[in-house]
Amino acid sequence: MRKSLFIALIMVAIGASSARADGPWSTYRGNPQRTGCTDGQAGPASPKILWVQKSNDHYIAAPMLAGDRLIVSGLGAFNVAKFYCLSVEPKSKERILWSKTTPYLKQATVSSPGLAGNRLVFGDGMHQNEGGTLHCLDVVSGLPLWQLPVPGALVHLEGSPTIAGGKAYIGGGAAGVLCVDLDKVTLEGKAMDLAAVQKVIAKRWEELQVKYQEEKKKDPMFAVPPNEDQLPKANPTRLWQQGAKQWHVDAPVTVVGDKVLVCSAFLNLEKEGDRALFCLDAATGKIIWRTPLKLNPWGGASVEGSTIVVSGSSIGYDTKALKGAKGLIAAFDLADGKEKWSKDITGGVVACAALADGAAIVSATDGKVRAFDLATG
Numbered sequence: 496m497r498k499s500l501f502i503a504l505i506m507v508a509i510g511a512s513s514a515r516a517d518g519p520w521s522t523y524r525g526n527p528q529r530t531g532c533t534d535g536q537a538g539p540a541s542p543k544i545l546w547v548q549k550s551n552d553h554y555i556a557a558p559m560l561a562g563d564r565l566i567v568s569g570l571g572a573f574n575v576a577k578f579y580c581l582s583v584e585p586k587s588k589e590r591i592l593w594s595k596t597t598p599y600l601k602q603a604t605v606s607s608p609g610l611a612g613n614r615l616v617f618g619d620g621m622h623q624n625e626g627g628t629l630h631c632l633d634v635v636s637g638l639p640l641w642q643l644p645v646p647g648a649l650v651h652l653e654g655s656p657t658i659a660g661g662k663a664y665i666g667g668g669a670a671g672v673l674c675v676d677l678d679k680v681t682l683e684g685k686a687m688d689l690a691a692v693q694k695v696i697a698k699r700w701e702e703l704q705v706k707y708q709e710e711k712k713k714d715p716m717f718a719v720p721p722n723e724d725q726l727p728k729a730n731p732t733r734l735w736q737q738g739a740k741q742w743h744v745d746a747p748v749t750v751v752g753d754k755v756l757v758c759s760a761f762l763n764l765e766k767e768g769d770r771a772l773f774c775l776d777a778a779t780g781k782i783i784w785r786t787p788l789k790l791n792p793w794g795g796a797s798v799e800g801s802t803i804v805v806s807g808s809s810i811g812y813d814t815k816a817l818k819g820a821k822g823l824i825a826a827f828d829l830a831d832g833k834e835k836w837s838k839d840i841t842g843g844v845v846a847c848a849a850l851a852d853g854a855a856i857v858s859a860t861d862g863k864v865r866a867f868d869l870a871t872g
Contacts, residue, residue, distance in 0.1 A: 520559050520610040523655035523747035527798040528850040545585045552577045559607045561634050568604045576600035580637060593637035598724040602627060609656040611677060616663045618652020627652040629665060638696055640689060641680045641729040645670050655747040664748045664755055671738025672748060672757050674780060675731040682729040692729045699726055735780035743768030746795035753777045758792035758805060772805055774832060786832035790823055794847030802869060803827040804855045808843030820860045824848060824867060836872030
């Protein structure tokens with residue numbers, strides 16, 4: 496278990512993106528190439544630790560930058576959800592600006608959120624959970640803006656969302672892929688825009704705080720601080736859903752222009768899902784093409800220009816299964832899904848590939864990092 500979290504100035508020099516999402520960190524690892532570098536600038540020649548945030552939580556998702564804030568999610572004891580907004584200022588007096596845990600977060604969140612303006616979007620739930628919730632928070636205050644419960648067996652929102660064109664796209668395990676409108680919501684039976692919802696939520700939160708202060712004056716021993724689970728819960732408008740009870744989507748989805756790329760797995764134990772790469776119409780969710788895959792694509796698709804790169808693994812996140820694990824990396828054409836090249840790897844490739852400087856870079860469970868020529872493999 497990781498005992499501390501630290502920020503180090505370690506960056507990778509890459510070229511400018513040819514396929515952009517709505518903005519920095521609106522998608523997993525910051526861009527469709529999955530490089531984790533959103534400005535195309537080289538980092539410093541040597542790293543320097545600026546500050547350390549000690550913790551007993553287990554951080555398994557990639558941190559995400561939101562201006563001068565760092566968003567990290569993790570697991571506490573018994574898989575209790577821990578979600579933090581940290582200041583990145585080296586001399587900040589308060590490192591934790593706000594945090595979320597129970598009772599607001601009922602389940603752990605194990606992936607990075609997506610960012611759109613001042614809105615953070617992320618899902619919760621792990622493989623052992625049945626049902627998950629898509630959350631939207633205000634990045635400044637941390638107050639909830641809306642929630643979308645997604646019930647069902649083998650349903651969990653493990654992968655990072657992608658935000659594009661005012662919509663949020665996310666995989667939901669056995670729920671397939673969901674697309675919701677970021678701004679059109681329903682609160683207490685009324686259709687509202689997000690700006691109006693923010694005002695209602697902020698007012699209700701202020702009222703709860705005032706009531707608490709009044710109760711403290713009357714009986715400080717029994718006064719209970721308010722929690723955000725007491726706030727009214729707005730629901731976003733669900734625009735479409737594809738692959739429910741047919742696919743199993745744990746990987747981050749990738750949005751490129753008017754296309755959504757979805758990596759679906761087949762669960763050997765449960766005998767459910769469809770091991771394939773799908774291309775959907777971003778507006779309707781209609782399937783444009785489907786390409787079968789040899790191994791489960793847990794990391795999702797990376798895109799550079801007209802080339803899609805998908806990694807695969809014969810195992811998931813099980814260290815007991817490392818011996819004999821197999822992996823692959825394959826490239827496909829964005830237009831029709833036809834395979835351009837494929838390479839077998841002597842180790843499972845669980846994470847997605849990073850595409851930079853004409854190379855596709857992957858790490859494998861055999862302890863090696865490999866780079867393949869993006870054009871030829």
